[in-house]
Structures are given as C-alpha cells and as structure tokens.
Amino acid sequence: MTTQRTKLPGVGTQYDIETRAGRHISVVAHQDGRRFLGFYEPDDPDACQATVPLDADEASSLAELLASADTPRVRASEMDLDLVTERVPVTARSPYRGRPLGETRARTRTGAYIVAVLRRTGPHPSPGPEFRLEAGDAVVAVGTREGVDELARIIAGT
Incomplete structure (x- = not known):
C-alpha cells in the first residue's frame, strides 16, 4: 500500500x-x-x-x-437507550421563574436530568439545586420522551 x-x-x-x-x-x-x-x-x-x-x-x-482491531466503542447517542435531549424554555409565566432549580424536583418527579441551563449570558453546565431560573433561560434536559415531556409541563406550569 x-x-x-x-x-x-x-x-x-x-x-x-x-x-x-x-x-x-x-x-x-x-x-x-x-x-x-x-x-x-x-x-x-x-x-x-x-x-x-x-x-x-x-x-x-x-x-x-x-x-480498531476490536469492536469500536459506541457513542451514547447511537445506543438504543430511548433517551432524548431537549431544551425546555423558561417563560415569564413559569411558576419556577426566579426560584431555585431544586424546587422543581425534576429528577424525582420525572426521572429526567437537568444537565445545563442556557442563559443569554452563557451556559451553566451541571447547575446545582440552588441555581435560580430566569425567564428566557432554556433548561437542557436528558431523559425518556415521557420524562422530558413531563419536565416541560412542570417548568411551564401546565
């Protein structure tokens, strides 16, 4: 060759x-x-x-x-895990606007994880429960389709 x-x-x-x-x-x-x-x-x-x-x-x-001589590693996005990643907007009507993220009890209620919050001033990866949400934020959630949909309803207050 x-x-x-x-x-x-x-x-x-x-x-x-x-x-x-x-x-x-x-x-x-x-x-x-x-x-x-x-x-x-x-x-x-x-x-x-x-x-x-x-x-x-x-x-x-x-x-x-x-x-690779071995089986290549498979990226998580290629595995059959039935997980989705989605941005959930925090609107001015959200009951969690101005409140700590922990009050959503997202993981306990939905099984979905909030892995980041995107804000106009920049991203906030792995926000803690004390992180306060603001209108205009986007919550980045990972979970099952049902879990992320439920998290979106919780954040929206519907």
Missing part, C-alpha cells in the same frame, strides 16, 4: 492511497474539519467513481471503525 500527501493551498490536504489490490482512494481533509472520500476506477486512477462528504464527527467515527 502506498500513500501520497498533497497540500491544497487554502483548502487542506489530499491523501491518496493505493491499496495492495490496486484500488485508488483519496481523502481530502479540509481545514474546517470536513472530509471527502474519493473512490476511483480500477482501470483509470484519474477517473473518480464517487465522492462521499463527511463532517468532522462522521470522519472521526469512520476512522475509529477502520483503525
């Missing part, structure tokens, strides 16, 4: 790979993290059969699959 690297000014780097079987594959690594895979005709190494665009996460997952 041979690999050739070519700088692409203003774009990134192209890596051309010729497999032991004589197939030509290229990877164009853009500076912004995107990747493009190119597959070439066996009889004509300059004729591209197809290209596959990949974002940075997709490229990382593919690299992990190709590099």
Whole structure:
C-alpha cells in the first residue's frame, strides 16, 4: 500500500492511497474539519467513481471503525437507550421563574436530568439545586420522551 500527501493551498490536504489490490482512494481533509472520500476506477486512477462528504464527527467515527482491531466503542447517542435531549424554555409565566432549580424536583418527579441551563449570558453546565431560573433561560434536559415531556409541563406550569 502506498500513500501520497498533497497540500491544497487554502483548502487542506489530499491523501491518496493505493491499496495492495490496486484500488485508488483519496481523502481530502479540509481545514474546517470536513472530509471527502474519493473512490476511483480500477482501470483509470484519474477517473473518480464517487465522492462521499463527511463532517468532522462522521470522519472521526469512520476512522475509529477502520483503525480498531476490536469492536469500536459506541457513542451514547447511537445506543438504543430511548433517551432524548431537549431544551425546555423558561417563560415569564413559569411558576419556577426566579426560584431555585431544586424546587422543581425534576429528577424525582420525572426521572429526567437537568444537565445545563442556557442563559443569554452563557451556559451553566451541571447547575446545582440552588441555581435560580430566569425567564428566557432554556433548561437542557436528558431523559425518556415521557420524562422530558413531563419536565416541560412542570417548568411551564401546565
């Protein structure tokens, strides 16, 4: 197998790979993290059969699959856990506006976890029970569909 690297000014780097079987594959690594895979005709190494665009996460997952001799680790978002992550708005009508997060008793009542609160001034990861909610906040919740829906009703006061 041979690999050739070519700088692409203003774009990134192209890596051309010729497999032991004589197939030509290229990877164009853009500076912004995107990747493009190119597959070439066996009889004509300059004729591209197809290209596959990949974002940075997709490229990382593919690299992990190709590099690993063992079964690759599966990200939580790919597991069959039936969990959702959702932003729940805190409106001016919320009964919890101006009150500590702990008063919602979210986890006890719904099984959903509040993993962050997004505020105009910035995110607040892992807020404690004393964290006070404000109108305009968005609560980031993780749980079952039913649990997150119930949390949204609690925050909304419905």
